[in-house]
Every structure is written in C-alpha cells, then in structure tokens.
Amino acid sequence: MARTAVLTPQKSDFPRWYQDVVAKAELADNGPVRGTMVIRPYGYSIWERMQAELDARIKDAGARNAYFPLFIPESYLQREAEHVEGFSPELAVVTHAGGKDLEEPVVVRPTSETIINEYLAKWVQSYRDLPLLLNQWGNVVRWELRPRVFLRTTEFLWQEGHTVHATQADAAAYARRILHETYAGFMTDVLAIPVVPGLKTPKERFAGATHTLTCEGMMRDGKALQMGTSHELGQNFARAFDIRYLDAEGERPYAWTTSWGASTRMVGGLIMTHGDDAGLRIPPRLAATQVVVTVVKAGEGVAPLAEALVAELRAAGIRVELDDRAEIAFGRRAIDWELKGIPVRVEIGPRDVTAGAVTVVRRIPGSKDATPVADVVRVVSEALDADQAALLAEATAWRDGHTVDVTSLYEAVEAASDGWARIPWSTVGEEGEARLAESAVTVRCLLRPDGSVPETEDEPDLVAVVGRSY
Amino acid sequence: MARTAVLTPQKSDFPRWYQDVVAKAELADNGPVRGTMVIRPYGYSIWERMQAELDARIKDAGARNAYFPLFIPESYLQREAEHVEGFSPELAVVTHAGGKDLEEPVVVRPTSETIINEYLAKWVQSYRDLPLLLNQWGNVVRWELRPRVFLRTTEFLWQEGHTVHATQADAAAYARRILHETYAGFMTDVLAIPVVPGLKTPKERFAGATHTLTCEGMMRDGKALQMGTSHELGQNFARAFDIRYLDAEGERPYAWTTSWGASTRMVGGLIMTHGDDAGLRIPPRLAATQVVVTVVKAGEGVAPLAEALVAELRAAGIRVELDDRAEIAFGRRAIDWELKGIPVRVEIGPRDVTAGAVTVVRRIPGSKDATPVADVVRVVSEALDADQAALLAEATAWRDGHTVDVTSLYEAVEAASDGWARIPWSTVGEEGEARLAESAVTVRCLLRPDGSVPETEDEPDLVAVVGRSY
Numbered sequence A, B: 001m002a003r004t005a006v007l008t009p010q011k012s013d014f015p016r017w018y019q020d021v022v023a024k025a026e027l028a029d030n031g032p033v034r035g036t037m038v039i040r041p042y043g044y045s046i047w048e049r050m051q052a053e054l055d056a057r058i059k060d061a062g063a064r065n066a067y068f069p070l071f072i073p074e075s076y077l078q079r080e081a082e083h084v085e086g087f088s089p090e091l092a093v094v095t096h097a098g099g100k101d102l103e104e105p106v107v108v109r110p111t112s113e114t115i116i117n118e119y120l121a122k123w124v125q126s127y128r129d130l131p132l133l134l135n136q137w138g139n140v141v142r143w144e145l146r147p148r149v150f151l152r153t154t155e156f157l158w159q160e161g162h163t164v165h166a167t168q169a170d171a172a173a174y175a176r177r178i179l180h181e182t183y184a185g186f187m188t189d190v191l192a193i194p195v196v197p198g199l200k201t202p203k204e205r206f207a208g209a210t211h212t213l214t215c216e217g218m219m220r221d222g223k224a225l226q227m228g229t230s231h232e233l234g235q236n237f238a239r240a241f242d243i244r245y246l247d248a249e250g251e252r253p254y255a256w257t258t259s260w261g262a263s264t265r266m267v268g269g270l271i272m273t274h275g276d277d278a279g280l281r282i283p284p285r286l287a288a289t290q291v292v293v294t295v296v297k298a299g300e301g302v303a304p305l306a307e308a309l310v311a312e313l314r315a316a317g318i319r320v321e322l323d324d325r326a327e328i329a330f331g332r333r334a335i336d337w338e339l340k341g342i343p344v345r346v347e348i349g350p351r352d353v354t355a356g357a358v359t360v361v362r363r364i365p366g367s368k369d370a371t372p373v374a375d376v377v378r379v380v381s382e383a384l385d386a387d388q389a390a391l392l393a394e395a396t397a398w399r400d401g402h403t404v405d406v407t408s409l410y411e412a413v414e415a416a417s418d419g420w421a422r423i424p425w426s427t428v429g430e431e432g433e434a435r436l437a438e439s440a441v442t443v444r445c446l447l448r449p450d451g452s453v454p455e456t457e458d459e460p461d462l463v464a465v466v467g468r469s470y
C-alpha cells in the first residue's frame, strides 16, 4: 500500500495541515453563518466520548446536571459591570420573535453566569443548601471575527459548572479541585495531553472573576491552547444577584461562587497535540473505535475469521468495528483509518487465514506485526495501554523540549517563535504583558517555582509561562 | 408517618396538579424569557436517562450523531414553501450581533431540516452513500404564546433524525422503523407508556412532509399527547436543496428524505401518564435512582447495615442511592421520595437491625413489607420488574377504559370530554376535522381496522382516533 500524501505537511504550513485534517478526516465543515461549524459524525463521536468521560468526572466531583435557557434578558448581563463589559462586543441579540418586535431584546447566552445565578439566589436559603454544585451541557454563542473550526467558533458546545459555597476557602478549594482532578486529570489521563495547570494574570482573567485558573496545552506548532478554565468569582455575582444564605448564627452573608468550563475546543487541541502528517492519532482511552478489524480482500475463511476476532475483542471490553467493505480498495480504506487515527487495525487477507496469523497495525508507533490469531486479543490489549502511555510521553517530551527558561522579555519573544518561555513574573508584570502583546505573545499562566499553582499573583518568585496562543 | 397533602388532587384540578408536581418534585421552573424553562437537576436526571436509552436505540437503527449550527440564514427556510409557512409565526430572529446590525438576519433553528439538507446535498454523491442516517441532540426555539413547562416551551431539548434514501420505499420503511422500534418501542418498554402509533391527517401533518407518523399517549385527564413523530418528506426537501445521487445507471435522480423527533415533552408525558396524588411514579427501567436505602433514625448498626445493602444492591446492577440524612425528619424525606416517584425505598431503623428485617416500600403498588435482610436484593429485583410491568398494564387499562367507538361527530366530541373516540375516518374527513376543531377536538391519528398503521389516508375503512390534546 503506497501512502498518498493527502495532507499538507505540518512543517510546511501548520494551519493548512490543521484545515486539511479537519476536512479529510471528516471532522467538521464551516456553517453557513459566519464562524459557525457543522460537526460531522466522526468529529462528533470524539466529542461524545469526551463528554462521557468528563461528565463522569464532574459527577464524581459532586455536581449535578441541569439546563437553563438559551435566551437571557439583556438586563441580566448588565448587573455585573466587568461581565457585561467583557462580553458586549460578542453578543448575538434576538430583537424579533413570534412575528413581532420584542419589547426587551434577549441575548443568546455567551455563558450562563447571569441566568444561573438568578436561580441560585432562589434555591440557596440556608447553609444546609451549600455547597450547591451544578453543571450544564449546552451550546453558547460568541460572535467571532476570526473564526477557526473547533478553536474559535461563533457557536460552540461546552459544559459550564456553577457552584455556590459558604466560604471563600471552600469556593477556592472547589475551583482547584475542578482544575486538577476534573480537568487536568481528564486531559492527562484520557486525552494524553500534558496540560500545565496555572493561574491567569489579572489581564487574562475571565470577566467578573477574582481568580482564573487554566489548563494550558502545547500544540505541535509550539503555540498554547487554553483547554479549560476554572474561575473563582468571589462575591461579585453573589452581590449582583443577591445570593445569600442563613448561617448558623442567623445572619445572611453573601455566598461565594465559582464557574468552570471546557468546550469543543478540546477537539482542536487533540488534533494539534497528537496529529502527524498522516492525520489524527486518537488516544486509545478516548477512541470511540479503538480497533478496526479490516478485511483486506475477500477469500475463503476471511469473513468468519474477521467476525470471530471482532467478537473476541468485544468480549474483552475493547471498542471494535468491522470493516468488511471489500468492494472498496484496501489502500483507500487504510489511508482513511490512518487519517481518522484509529489506534489499532487488525488486517486479514486470504493468505493470513492459511498462515493462522494476521497483521496488527499500530497507528501511534507506526508498527506493523504479523500476529498469531490466538495472540490477537492479548497483543491488542497491550498495544492500547502502551500507546496511550506513549502518546502522553511523546507530548510531554515535545512540551518540555519546546520550553526554555529566560530572563528577559526579548528572549521570551524569541522563544515564543516555536514554544514557551518561563520567565520571572517580576520581570514581566503588567507593563511587560503589554510589551509582549506587541509581538502577539501572552502570559499563559503563572506558576510557583516548584510548578504548583499559586493562590494569588502577588506571591513571591512566581514564574510566568509565556507563548503565542490560539 | 402521616402523608401531608402537598399536591392539588388530580380530580379537582389536573392542570394545577401538574404544576404542583413540577414545582414540588423540583423538576423545573419557568425561565425569565416568556415560555422558556429551567430544568432542575432532578428533572434533568429523568431527561438524561431518556436520552441515554433513546440514543442507544437510535444507534441500533444505524443513525450517527452529528451537530449542525443553531443559526440558520433566513433564506434557507424560504426554499421549501410549506415549511416556511408552517414556522414563520414561531421564529426568533437575531438581527444584531458582534456589535452591529447583520446584513442578513439569522433565524434560531425551530428544527434543522433546512440547514441539514443543505449539507446532505454536499455529502450525498452516489447510491453508495445511501442511506445516509444522521441524528442530532440539541435545543430548538419556537416562540410560544401559551407556554406550559415541558409540554409547550419556547425552547426545548430534543433529538432530530434526518435521513436520505435512494427510493421512496426505503424512506417509508425507515420512517416506520423509527416509529415502531425506536419510538413506540422505547416509550412502551422503558417509559411504560402504551402509545398508539398512527398516521396524521393531511391537516395535522408536519410542514413540508408527505406523511407524518405519530406516537400518541393518553394522559390521566383523558387528553392526548403527541410523544414523537416520524416524517416522510418525499422529495420536497431533496428538490429544494438539490439532494441527488448518481445511481447504478449513471443518472442523478432526487433522493427521498425523512425526519423524526422526540423532545423534553416526553417528561411531561411521563408525569401525566403515571403520576398520582402523591406525586410522580417513575418506571423502574427509566429511573436514574431505582432504590433509595433510607436510614429512618440513627442507631447502633443502622449505618453499617444501610451501607451493606447499598453495596449489595449496586453489585446486583441496581441503581441505588443512600439517604442517611438522619438530621432531617424521616417523614419529610419519605414524602419527598414519594413526590419524586423513586420506585423502591428500603427503610432501616434501629429496631430493624435487631429484628434482622427491613421495610421495603414500593411506590407503584403502594405496598410496605417487612423483609428479611437476606432477601432484600431478590425482593427488590423482583419488585422492579413487576412494577415496570404493572405501570404499563395500568396505563393500558386506563387508555382502553377511556376509549370508545362512536359513529357520529357529536358522540366523538362527547367522548373527548374525558378520553378518546374511535370513529370511521369516512365520517370525519376534512370537513369533520374543521367541525371537531370548534370543540378543540382533533384527529390524533388514523389506524387500520386491525390497529396497524396505514400507508396513506386514502386507504378504505380507516379509523380516526380523536380527542383533546396538549
């Protein structure tokens, strides 16, 4: 099988490689309204698996799913000053509905802080109701001037968590739990993306938050992608929406809230972290289809053997699919499975039946081995585990190999041309951020010297991780 | 434990009973924008289970999930004449976005036929691509003048399937497969709602369809609820969006399409089919929580016994929750579990530990039995199966007991005051439909004399099922 070069190589034009993968692996199309996207079945199957895995972790963190309306009265957004300022230019507004002009225009949610906090205020009565932990899966709209499929789209799918706590300490601890266990845990263990959890600078903070925590991933062009954020909102929204609770002393203090979100942007991050010049590489733990048993050519005993192997692999708990479309050229199908990044292919032809061995092709290391039929389940199981680990190790090595320690803004900008720089935060500060911005470089997050996440940007000796970003 | 009458009785005021259940069982709230709703965690857990079960059946029917944009160019809706006419008065329109007025206003999808067909036209090339079977989970907006939570809301959640076929026969067969296996199968087997599958009259047809198939459920006030519909769209959308395929003879005929949907309205149907004066009754197969093990009062050995039973039930594959909130009065908690309709409660107090027996309370038959600890898993498993069947049998008896055969429109209107009438379709016809409408009575569906679903409304001897409806 000769591999046709269907994709622009990463090195010659990374953005075009990305677009090629999105199109050729049938992940998504542009929608008709500027900046919207159509997520095609294969792309959606990746998102569905992300949802399932992340949802389980969100439930482990004690949050329950709920659903709030898409339409928000314009007045709600205006109650929290920074919040409205942050979102105004991105809003889509419905002015006409039910055959007439509306008296009060309604906003299509850019995020649900305002509407959810309005209800949390009703539901929170006493300290016994706290913490109140909610999550919502849905679509949001932020009008994008420079859209890019999965990364920056006018409409995207996401989850947004919203929680209410009795104390600042409890809210802070929960926002951090979501950052580490829910987000970084999922991204590292399932997506095999070695994200760096850190604290955003005040300039990069979410509109209305007192602290924004982030998981930053490094893509294969050295740019950063913000993969998920967890915000401490202090008492800002509690004051704006009057969320108070009766405490044990009979007083009614304002509560403390958090919010946190991760979106279809993660699909873009997956593509750009693991993809290569042959297409996607899906981590086995995420893959909706971990193994494709492929009939190379029809022939005596081929179909029964293929079906038997599918049954055996499925019985072993492996997500497996059969490709017996012998009417389509084998080479074309093989290229398609490579493009789609299916971790393992088991290829079976007429000669393999006679020989009692099949070919196990592993997408991640790129290996191809004749394997006795009796060993297939064991070999495939081991391959799936090993390749999950290999992807994470490879991405970690890439990230570390493209991160340098520097001491000046000039060096930081230099380093950002193909990776990240670590620079003392005291050397950057607000002024330095403005200077870096001239070269399209931003502080992705702040870390303590030991790599842990600081509580505030005012701690001594913090390190700023800077780079270009999506 | 004395049961407090927290709900308006069904017989005294059914609509108010419904509102009471929605509020007291914490299923949903009204949203701030007219006709929108907030689905609270318990209500959403019911929807999540419906989604999971229905999604599995949709995948069994060969359809794959995808996602299309919320925003549709106004011009798309105008391409299919009946479709635009059907939806115009209900549309919500975004005229302002990204800080300025839009050149072409965009519509918030009331359904996605138009935008999906635009893409299907690109993806369908040859007969080898057919059938192409897609499904989408998402939100849609239809501006409602008389909103009612879950039943008729400005925004609702649903799935919408969209498929393309080479022949009319294949499209018709698929629309029927979805009707029977996917919808009626799910509603009968999981929701325990004995829906009647039938054919809509031309008057009641979906805008743009050639035939609309429906599943009609009877609520406990005798009204009908349309629980799901499956439409043959003929070549109407294929012509409007130019969906053609290269056939084996090298010609490019128009394809045949279908669409089908079921929504959060099913939650309303569940409430009104099984609910009683004490609240909801959730069918065991649907219930996110099938069993609550309740600590009646703290005491020696109570907590360990409760935890052991939770572990045993869970190991037996039962969805179980522990309620050990001994600080809240037991009576209050029991009323709450009744309201929420949890199928089985296992109640444990200090005396039960000594006696080696606990109380198994079944919500559906309303029974309460002392049960030896060693028998709990078996007794509960049997109760869940028996009560699933009992709910379906009860709802079927209710439906059949409130359906009468009549021969005149006058009698049909009479019968519709607390149920359905079956009347020869030849006695009704288009004129009869108009006369029934004066009494707010409609033809819910047409059936053959043997109860099967006719192919067209022109078959001889059809029976019209008529009634009031939501």
Ligand SMILES: [Zn+2]
Residues within 6 Å of the ligand: A210, A211, A455, A456, A457, A458
């Ligand atoms: Zn700070």
Ligand SMILES: [Zn+2]
Residues within 6 Å of the ligand: B210, B211, B455, B456, B457, B458
């Ligand atoms: Zn007809």
